[in-house]
Structures are given as C-alpha cells and as structure tokens.
Amino acid sequence: MSNLREVVVSPTYSPSYSVVIGRDFLCEISGLIEDKVRTNIDKVVVLVQEPVLNVSPTRRLMDSLSERWRTYTMKVPSGEQAKSLDVALKIIEFLHDIGATRSTLVVAVGGGALGDVAGFVASIYLRGLKLVLVPTTLLAMVDSAIGGKNAINMFNIKNVVGTIYQPVLVVEDIVYLDTLPPREISSGLAEIIKYGVTINPAIVSIVRDRHTKILERDSDTLLDLIELAVKCKAWIVHLDEREERDVRQILNYGHTVGHAIEAAAMGKLTHGECVMIGMIVESDLGVELGYTNPEVHKLLVDIAPRVNLPSKVPREISIETIIEKIRHDKKRYGDEIKLPVVKNLGEFEIITVKLTSLERTLREVLPRHVE
Numbered sequence: 001m002s003n004l005r006e007v008v009v010s011p012t013y014s015p016s017y018s019v020v021i022g023r024d025f026l027c028e029i030s031g032l033i034e035d036k037v038r039t040n041i042d043k044v045v046v047l048v049q050e051p052v053l054n055v056s057p058t059r060r061l062m063d064s065l066s067e068r069w070r071t072y073t074m075k076v077p078s079g080e081q082a083k084s085l086d087v088a089l090k091i092i093e094f095l096h097d098i099g100a101t102r103s104t105l106v107v108a109v110g111g112g113a114l115g116d117v118a119g120f121v122a123s124i125y126l127r128g129l130k131l132v133l134v135p136t137t138l139l140a141m142v143d144s145a146i147g148g149k150n151a152i153n154m155f156n157i158k159n160v161v162g163t164i165y166q167p168v169l170v171v172e173d174i175v176y177l178d179t180l181p182p183r184e185i186s187s188g189l190a191e192i193i194k195y196g197v198t199i200n201p202a203i204v205s206i207v208r209d210r211h212t213k214i215l216e217r218d219s220d221t222l223l224d225l226i227e228l229a230v231k232c233k234a235w236i237v238h239l240d241e242r243e244e245r246d247v248r249q250i251l252n253y254g255h256t257v258g259h260a261i262e263a264a265a266m267g268k269l270t271h272g273e274c275v276m277i278g279m280i281v282e283s284d285l286g287v288e289l290g291y292t293n294p295e296v297h298k299l300l301v302d303i304a305p306r307v308n309l310p311s312k313v314p315r316e317i318s319i320e321t322i323i324e325k326i327r328h329d330k331k332r333y334g335d336e337i338k339l340p341v342v343k344n345l346g347e348f349e350i351i352t353v354k355l356t357s358l359e360r361t362l363r364e365v366l367p368r369h370v371e
C-alpha cells in the first residue's frame with residue numbers, strides 16, 4: 001500500500017481520521033480498516049448505492065471485507081431520493097434485523113447522497129456506529145465525505161434533518177471515477193475550482209494547465225487534485241467543524257447565487273454547474289463591491305469552458321427569480337446576508353451585506369451573465 005496518499009483530518013472537536021486516496025486498492029480495505037480503525041468489530045454492514053453495486057471495485061471491497069468479518073449488504077436507491085426518512089428507516093430496520101451492536105461497522109459506498117443518509121443513520125443508531133465512507137463520485141471524494149455533515153430531506157426542504165458525525169476512515173479509490181458520467185466529473189470539478197480560488201491557488205494552476213488530462217481521467221492528475229482539495233476541506237473542518245466561526249462560510253463561495261440558479265433550474269443543471277455560474281457572478285459582484293481583484297473573475301470565466309462547465313445563467317431563468325430565491329437563503333440573518341468574497345486568488349473574506357444593497361448590485365451585475 002506504499003503508493004497511497006493520506007490526509008489526516010483533525011476536526012475542531014471530534015477525533016482525527018485518515019482520508020486514504022489511491023487507485024485500485026479496495027482489495028486491501030480490510031487491512032486498511034484494521035490498521036486505521038483500532039477497535040473491535042463484530043460485523044460489517046455495507047450500504048451500497050445502486051449503480052456501484054455490481055461493479056468490480058465494489059466486488060473487490062466486499063471480498064476483502066467478507067474474508068475478515070461477517071458482512072451484510074444493503075442496496076440503497078441512487079441519487080437524491082435516498083436522502084429520505086423512508087430510506088433511513090429501511091436502513092435502521094436492516095441494522096436491527098441483522099442484530100447490529102455498538103461494535104458493528106457501517107461502510108457506505110456511493111456518492112454524496114448515499115453518504116449523507118448512511119452517515120445520518122450511523123450517527124443515531126445505538127447513539128452512534130463507527131462509519132467508514134467510500135465515496136464513489138468526485139464531488140463526494142473532495143467534499144461530502146469529509147467534515148461529518150449528514151442529512152436527509154423532508155417537507156421538500158433539502159438537508160433539513162441531520163447531524164454532524166465524523167467517520168472513522170474515508171477510503172477514496174479513483175477507480176470508481178472510470179464509470180462516472182462526464183457531467184458528474186465536471187460537477188465535482190466546480191467544487192475543486194472553488195477550493196482553488198478561495199484557499200489554494202495551486203489547484204487553479206492544475207485545472208487550468210492540465211484540464212485535458214483531467215477530462216481524460218489521467219490517474220496522477222486526478223490524485224494530485226483530489227489530495228489538494230481534500231486538504232482544503234480538512235483545513236476548514238479543523239478550524240470550524242460545527243460552523244461556529246465565519247471561516248466555514250467560505251465553502252459557500254458561489255453557492256448564494258448558485259443555489260438560487262439550482263432552485264430555479266428545476267433539475268436541468270447539476271449542482272456543480274450552478275456553483276460554477278454562481279462563482280462567476282459572485283466574483284463579478286465582488287469586483288463591483290470593491291473587494292475582488294478583477295483577475296479572479298477573468299480567471300473563472302476562462303477556466304469554466306476548459307472543464308465543460310457553463311459560465312452563463314440560462315436565458316429562461318429570470319433575474320427576478322434569482323433575486324427572489326436569494327431573499328430566502330439560509331445564510332440570511334434578518335435583513336443582512338453573509339457573503340464570502342475572494343480578494344485575490346487564495347485570499348478570502350466573509351462580508352455581511354444588506355440584502356437591499358446586494359439586490360441593487362445584483363441587478364447591475366446579473367444581466368452581464370445571462371446567456
């Protein structure tokens with residue numbers, strides 16, 4: 001296991017854990033768990049997202065686990081519908097039926113949606129079962145698998161019920177990215193670009209200079225990028241595990257406008273596509289408000305098409321709809337909203353702006369970014 005990369009996450013309050021990153025090493029996962037999760041394990045429950053249930057990496061993972069422990073597998077539906085009370089209850093019933101104890105390990109194999117519901121159940125069953133995350137999308141590898149946030153959706157509200165509960169190990173095998181649709185790769189890249197612009201400009205250089213290799217899924221380039229991105233997320237989780245300080249707000253860069261576009265697009269755009277457009281609009285907003293170096297905005301406009309991400313708001317989404325959605329943003333406090341801004345590459349600040357002034361500036365800026 002010598003060519004594996006390892007990033008240690010040390011959250012503000014919870015115990016540290018490793019994120020192990022490499023290619024084609026799932027046949028060794030039981031040894032890795034024994035090495036990193038130094039606890040007694042009586043059985044293992046593997047929760048697997050449908051599209052990765054019957055692929056060879058998952059089979060290698062299962063073989064490795066079942067050689068060492070009694071292993072039970074449950075298939076979980078694909079995508080956002082997995083983040084429901086109904087699916088959470090089914091997982092709880094499954095854990096009960098197989099006689100899960102406090103020594104049972106939950107291994108969650110899938111994208112961010114699976115990780116969120118699995119993490120939620122692992123955090124509440126018997127007041128907490130040990131959890132290993134095996135993210136299978138680029139977005140989950142660089143974002144959702146690190147930091148301990150989990151949630152299910154209810155009342156048509158995303159992530160409304162959840163906890164913060166850290167895994168004991170995260171295992172990232174990029175072999176899973178071989179089967180990921182190109183649009184999902186680009187979507188994950190938007191969050192990676194976000195880390196680059198806000199925290200570590202080295203990421204921006206890799207995306208700008210090696211974009212062809214990235215889209216061809218060259219292993220070394222992907223491993224470099226994922227490692228750097230995971231380090232950024234780990235840094236934030238170390239400083240602000242529970243969102244008690246403003247610093248974690250930087251993860252919302254591009255998301256104020258991005259979420260508004262996502263809500264208005266009704267599923268036509270992916271989350272990452274909306275975040276990319278959101279970063280472009282918000283960087284221009286930053287320029288207009290006098291915080292952002294215009295080079296940052298230019299760079300984002302230049303980089304988006306290189307990784308097949310859109311840079312313009314679709315014509316059918318009206319500016320008023322976007323502004324209306326921002327009025328209901330979660331990050332709103334009374335008549336003000338917290339907005340992360342990038343000053344120069346890798347240098348950010350969280351500012352508080354009056355909603356009225358944000359709306360006024362957006363009415364000036366947004367028309368420049370419509371298709």
Ligand SMILES: NC(=O)c1ccc[n+]([C@@H]2O[C@H](COP(=O)([O-])OP(=O)(O)OC[C@H]3O[C@@H](n4cnc5c(N)ncnc54)[C@H](O)[C@@H]3O)[C@@H](O)[C@H]2O)c1
Nearest residue numbers: 051078079111112113114136137139140144149176179180
């Ligand atoms: N907890 C957090 O901190 C956090 C952070 C960001 C996002 N999220 C959540 O993550 C979710 C989005 O994550 P996602 O983009 O991974 O979505 P996802 O889990 O829905 O996966 C995207 C699609 O790819 C499929 N898929 C997964 N792995 C695959 C593979 N290897 N090959 C082919 N297809 C595969 C999935 O079945 C799904 O259809 C959202 O629910 C979001 O709220 C959570």
